[in-house]
Amino acid sequence: MTDIIEAYLKKVLKQKEQVEIRRxxxxxxxxxxxxxxxxxxxxxxxxxxxxxxESKRGGGGYIRIIKVQxxxxxxxxxTMIEIIGNNISERDAKSVVQKLYDDKIISKREAKLMIVAxxxxxxxxxxxxxxxxxxxxxxxxxxxxxxxxxxxxxxx
Amino acid sequence: MTDIIEAYLKKVLKQKEQVEIRRxxxxxxxxxxxxxxxxxxxxxxxxxxxxxxESKRGGGGYIRIIKVQxxxxxxxxxTMIEIIGNNISERDAKSVVQKLYDDKIISKREAKLMIVAxxxxxxxxxxxxxxxxxxxxxxxxxxxxxxxxxxxxxxx
DNA sequence: ATTTGTTTGACTATTTTTGACTAATAATAA
DNA sequence: TTATTATTAGTCAAAAATAGTCAAACAAAT
Numbered sequence: 008m009t010d011i012i013e014a015y016l017k018k019v020l021k022q023k024e025q026v027e028i029r030r031x032x033x034x035x036x037x038x039x040x041x042x043x044x045x046x047x048x049x050x051x052x053x054x055x056x057x058x059x060x061e062s063k064r065g066g067g068g069y070i071r072i073i074k075v076q077x078x079x080x081x082x083x084x085x086t087m088i089e090i091i092g093n094n095i096s097e098r099d100a101k102s103v104v105q106k107l108y109d110d111k112i113i114s115k116r117e118a119k120l121m122i123v124a125x126x127x128x129x130x131x132x133x134x135x136x137x138x139x140x141x142x143x144x145x146x147x148x149x150x151x152x153x154x155x156x157x158x159x160x161x162x163x
Numbered sequence: 164m165t166d167i168i169e170a171y172l173k174k175v176l177k178q179k180e181q182v183e184i185r186r187x188x189x190x191x192x193x194x195x196x197x198x199x200x201x202x203x204x205x206x207x208x209x210x211x212x213x214x215x216x217e218s219k220r221g222g223g224g225y226i227r228i229i230k231v232q233x234x235x236x237x238x239x240x241x242t243m244i245e246i247i248g249n250n251i252s253e254r255d256a257k258s259v260v261q262k263l264y265d266d267k268i269i270s271k272r273e274a275k276l277m278i279v280a281x282x283x284x285x286x287x288x289x290x291x292x293x294x295x296x297x298x299x300x301x302x303x304x305x306x307x308x309x310x311x312x313x314x315x316x317x318x319x
Numbered sequence: 320a321t322t323t324g325t326t327t328g329a330c331t332a333t334t335t336t337t338g339a340c341t342a343a344t345a346a347t348a349a
Numbered sequence: 350t351t352a353t354t355a356t357t358a359g360t361c362a363a364a365a366a367t368a369g370t371c372a373a374a375c376a377a378a379t
Contacts, residue, residue, distance in 0.1 A: 065344025068357040129299035143285035151279045221334025224367035
């Protein structure tokens with residue numbers, strides 16, 4: 008169900024920069040509880056994936072999902088570095104890398120290298136430490152990409 | 164039983180590049196406990212045998228087995244993975260990466276990504292822990308370079 | 320007899336679904 | 350204007366729906 012609603016919203020976002028919904032209407036449309044919509048948004052339309060969400064309650068209330076716009080590669084990398092901050096979960100880290108791949112800032116091989124490096128199983132086992140180390144790694148790797156010549160793309 | 168399930172999955176993989184199952188369904192189909200499926204996957208669909216496995220738990224969960232192509236740098240990478248072992252210093256790790264670059268197994272960008280990830284300053288500060296985590300990271304990244312997915316699947 | 324591989328199930332981990340309760344805003348009444 | 354009510358959306362935790370781990374029991378191979 009989550010996947011279906013996600014796909015629906017993404018389809019709309021393919022055409023437009025943003026989409027505005029009434030939570031109860033979408034819930035009705037897909038025959039689910041309204042809070043399911045919050046779940047979809049919280050797990051699939053995060054800032055790490057490149058979305059901003061605004062909403063308002065009360066009469067005429069809405070939820071608005073906005074695709075984040077960035078100017079260029081450097082801007083994107085810096086934005087991501089900021090988003091990462093000093094701690095990041097495995098899931099969010101992988102979202103960030105996926106986003107960079109989707110936006111063709113890194114190659115598939117680079118994405119895979121980075122994604123495997125985000126895996127929880129490689130670290131110490133202490134969540135707090137791991138999230139900090141993971142953020143350090145990811146930030147460093149992205150910062151490194153900032154100083155490089157533009158990506159020479161191989162067919163992938 | 165393991166052989167039967169293995170054969171079944173391989174038959175499907177003869178036709179397609181990947182197969183997605185629901186663990187409980189397959190367990191039911193072959194009248195075995197669900198964890199038997201994990202055993203089959205862990206023993207017969209390893210990365211060394213040319214398969215990649217992804218999965219998700221929870222509602223709509225699945226196990227996906229993907230055929231991958233083994234690259235000819237396999238031997239060299241496996242040797243390096245063995246050499247790395249469970250601990251590696253920053254210096255040794257960096258020379259491993261340098262060698263990969265010299266041997267043209269990785270690109271310059273990939274090399275730089277990996278090199279920055281080996282840096283001591285990113286880890287916990289405890290030498291023993293750091294050398295272990297660094298080895299985990301490097302081994303994972305190298306293992307990842309051994310294989311390549313044939314082609315993409317998602318239409319989105 | 321010993322070692323290696325397989326089966327089983329109890330326990331754990333993760334993700335999604337659901338619904339009761341809370342919070343915010345707008346509309347309306349006083 | 351102020352208070353009240355209606356109309357939204359948000360939060361949180363429990364329940365449900367998956368898959369993963371691990372070790373004991375069992376079986377097969379040497």
